[in-house]
Amino acid sequence: MIEVNRKGEVWVFAEQHNGRLEDTPLELMSKARRLADTLGVELAAAVLGDKVKGLAAKLIQHGADKVYLVEHPLLGHYQTNSYAKVMYDLIHKYEPQIVLYGATITGRDLAPRIASAAKAGLTADCTDLQIGDHTTVKDKKLHKNLLFQIRPAFGGNIVATIINLDRWPQMATVREGVMPMPEPDAARKGKVIEETVKLAKQDLPLQLLAEHKRAKKVDLKAARIIVAGGAGVGSKDNFRLIWDLANCLGGAPAATRAAVDLGFIDHDHQVGQTGTTVRPSLYIAVGISGAIQHQAGMSQSQKIVAVNNDPDAPIFQVAHYKILGDLNVVVPLMIKTIREKGL
């Protein structure tokens, strides 16, 4: 068990595959930077792999003060046991007060294994992190500067703030895409601390036989404009309207889970709690009711336009432009107007 260490650093597990950093740890850096500044401690990234020294500079540019670099031929491919062992040993050695992971497939495989070994708490799939105080009800004791781990629960119907009082490090996995990636600053300076580890064959119980990567059909996270269709669009044929509007705006087509389940479009296009989280400049929601699970993935968009024929549709509560009407009339009008403006 690791004792409370108020001087401990804030850490981000810098997930990489084949020498390429994932987006989520980089997105995490901006929030982690703020947490570290509030606590007055350093922000460090831990990067594990084979020949990954080159990634340290990028992590520093994105806000790290320090990079713990662990290189070993047996760390070339991620696997649970070897990575958990190395991270656990690092955590024991340096006693960070906070350790954050992206809630990716890898992060969600790794973090609980480490938490179990360290007998530490872990909160899954956070959408926000803050520093705050907590008073225990029983003894009225004030615990200052804890990590508030904020996450949706119960299928997205409530938001819970979770804390760890006495058993540290405070650990959380953080949803992909919910935090904006910081702008890299090429002038930033930081330290690289090289750690040596001993690994043996028994630390790698898995044999990787094959891996098939499937390119995503669409990169919603990178889109400036998104046109999303819901069940209200009615059919796969009619979903053409969504593609056409997206095309003439230079945007990406997206959908609700209901539309994906109905076979209107591929799951890669799904926005929401079980899809992608997006924050485009413009989000046009067409025939979408605006369920909480859908909003979880798009409410941070800068401008939201909603087209719906039900005045009580919840999507109107988050929309900047509310168009109450039939999408089969409104969308063709929008396409026509945009084409006329010659955009």
Place this chain on the structure above:
Amino acid sequence: MGYKCIVLIKQVPDTKRITGDVMNDDGTVKRSALPAIFNPEDLNALETALEIKGQFRGRVTVLTMGLPGASAILRESLYRGADEAILITDPRCAASDTLATSYILSCAVKKLDYDIVLCGRQAIDGDTAQVGPQLAEKLAVTQITYVEELIELAGKTITAQRNIGNGSQQVKAKLPVLLTVVGDANEPRVAAARKMMKFKNARTPIEVEQEGKDENPDPNEADIKELAAHKCSKLEKRGLLIKQWDLDSVGADLNWCGAGGSPTKVHRIQSVVLAAKQSKDVEPSADGISDMIHELIEEKTIT
């Protein structure tokens, strides 16, 4: 011969059915107002175990930690073909987080003999996906998460395909292993009528006792206990007694159980409030839409 599988299952409130009626004013959820169901991906884990048994023989044990009412999903597992069912129920389990839960489950699993432990990827009430990996660590076995297909079982090795989000990965490991199974892995079978007839009367001791109390409104503790014991031994002879364990019988260290054994605490719960924003009504006409598009171009949202 064959493989010994243990499937960990959970009874969960059906979070898909949440409406305003089941929310308390403070934003917490009235769990009791929601129907309790078999966690969907645990059914996929059970199906995988039953397929293994179908192909190689062996034995499928289902294990759950929960309130006495969780025996409902144990019976459902027996209807589908599980050989043995065990309920861990103890008031001292209350408020366990994933770490404490995985500890209690590990104590129970260690009492059993196994080649493969199976869990659903995650439970729909918490969506954490943490208990599987934490349990694997406590059992010191290899974990294979996000399993979408069992490729091969041969002697003491297993080959499985994982869904890694943007693709898939095939891995091979030596038994014993812990698998977490995703919803796409298979189509869980339905209950078999013959087994339903057989197991509909399967009970845990705590249910037998409760039924005794319900039938006999004038309770005499000693009598009820004796009657229950008698009924349990009759059920046991017919293979209908569901095993019931508490924290003492699994040999758990109470320091690691329940609220005290859980490092994570709830600071605050809020219901989701929809953000009210500055908004404009747009006429669904050529003019209305043209004005809006014009505004979006002016402010450089559309370029």
